[in-house]
Amino acid sequence: MKAKTLAIHIPLFFLTCHLGHAQEEFKLWEGEKKPFYKENDLKEFEIEVWGTTAVGNVTEPTLTIYKAVGQNSGKAVVIIPGGGYELVAMYHEGYELAELLSKNGITAAVLKYRLPDPESSDEPQLVPLADGRKALKIMHEKAEAYGIDTDEIGVIGFSAGSHLATVLGLWKSEEENENPDFTGLIYGVTNLSEGNKSWLESNLYHRKLTEEEIAQNTLLNLVNEDTPQAFLVHAIDDDSCNLEETTLYAQKLVEHQVLVETHIFPKGGHGFGLGRASDGTDQWVTLFVNWVKNNQF
Numbered sequence: 001m002k003a004k005t006l007a008i009h010i011p012l013f014f015l016t017c018h019l020g021h022a023q024e025e026f027k028l029w030e031g032e033k034k035p036f037y038k039e040n041d042l043k044e045f046e047i048e049v050w051g052t053t054a055v056g057n058v059t060e061p062t063l064t065i066y067k068a069v070g071q072n073s074g075k076a077v078v079i080i081p082g083g084g085y086e087l088v089a090m091y092h093e094g095y096e097l098a099e100l101l102s103k104n105g106i107t108a109a110v111l112k113y114r115l116p117d118p119e120s121s122d123e124p125q126l127v128p129l130a131d132g133r134k135a136l137k138i139m140h141e142k143a144e145a146y147g148i149d150t151d152e153i154g155v156i157g158f159s160a161g162s163h164l165a166t167v168l169g170l171w172k173s174e175e176e177n178e179n180p181d182f183t184g185l186i187y188g189v190t191n192l193s194e195g196n197k198s199w200l201e202s203n204l205y206h207r208k209l210t211e212e213e214i215a216q217n218t219l220l221n222l223v224n225e226d227t228p229q230a231f232l233v234h235a236i237d238d239d240s241c242n243l244e245e246t247t248l249y250a251q252k253l254v255e256h257q258v259l260v261e262t263h264i265f266p267k268g269g270h271g272f273g274l275g276r277a278s279d280g281t282d283q284w285v286t287l288f289v290n291w292v293k294n295n296q297f
Contacts, residue, residue: 022069022102028061028111028134035130040120047087050271054087058112059120061131063138064095065109066102067146073293074149076107077184078135082159082271085116085128085203092273093158093186097285100274104289107146111135113164118206125205132168133178140177152297154182154228156288159241159271160203162188166249169230170222181297184231184288187241187270190249192218223252229259231291233284235268261291 029035042057063078079101081093088094090112098108113131116124136153143150157165162185169183189196192214200217201208209217216222230253234246246262253260268281275281 023064023066023098025062025064026138028063028131028138034061034114036121036123036126037114038120038122040117042117042120049087050089052089052092052273054083054089054091055112056087056115057117058088058115059117061114061134062112063109063135064098064112065107065139065142065146066098068105068107069103071105072107072147073105074147075105075152075292076109076139076143076146076148076154077101077292078132078139078153078155078180079108079110080113080132080155080157080161080164081110082157082161084199085160088112088115088161089158089271089273093161093271096274097156100285101289104293106289106292107139107148109135109139116204116206128164128204129167129171132164133173133175136168136178136180137175150177152181154184154292154297155180156184156186156231157188158186158273159188162186163190166190166219169228170219171216172226180228182229182231182292182295184233185246185249186233186284187235187238187272188232188245188249189241190219190245191242192220193242220248220252223249223256223258225256225258227253227256227258229253229295229297230261231288232260232262233265233288234263235265235270235272235279235281237267238270240270259295261287263287 044057081089083089094110098110101108114127116127139153155165232246250262267279272281
């Protein structure tokens with residue numbers, strides 16, 4: 001969705017207040033050349049959409065780390081907001097979750113990843129993946145400072161961010177510290193249906209997929225015994241990402257004897273973030289905290 005004319009620009013001091021008091025923001029590629037980047041005139045903006053605030057035209061990615069408060073579990077999670085690879089829903093699928101995880105002894109880091117735009121990259125499909133891997137690498141590098149166990153660093157993603165989290169877990173990097181130890185997949189995308197194929201070609205690749213890329217993106221076929229453990233959440237009435245995105249992935253994990261916890265709510269739709277008491281979707285965050293803290297990855 002291109003909605004630059006509706007952009008609402010919020011002063012930096014407001015953002016700092018909103019984020020709370022226990023976080024540090026880092027430029028992802030500080031002092032390094034950003035991979036797959038080309039010069040452009042894009043300007044980042046914020047917009048009110050989907051009942052929340054999202055960010056567009058992201059070309060300068062950041063990682064905002066919230067230190068674990070109280071009894072530190074030693075666990076850490078990189079949070080990847082959704083937005084269809086057109087926007088990044090930084091608040092209700094990012095900062096708000098990070099604050100809750102932090103208060104529960106889990107170090108949380110919100111990734112503002114670059115969007116796959118041909119104006120800012122010749123290989124737009126590789127940009128979010130590169131940023132996701134870099135975020136995991138940074139968390140490993142800062143593990144001692146934040147009291148993190150380097151074998152207990154995972155990712156959690158929402159919608160398109162969940163798709164990216166799934167890819168991070170399945171497309172193994174040769175650098176071990178760029179791979180997640182576990183994944184949280186919230187109303188995500190795992191199945192290469194015709195609709196999802198069209199979405200990837202339109203929003204991520206900005207061109208037709210090659211036969212090799214079709215095989216790479218048939219994610220269900222890539223699940224094996226080395227796939228990270230997963231925590232899955234979905235609502236039956238989600239009309240954007242079908243329920244089978246979660247159930248098929250869970251089935252594949254079970255087939256390969258990978259531990260998986262799945263929570264399916266009868267109502268909730270798509271994009272509910274931390275959830276709502278009115279339909280019970282607000283239960284998933286507590287369940288996720290317990291899953292992270294009580295499992296060894």
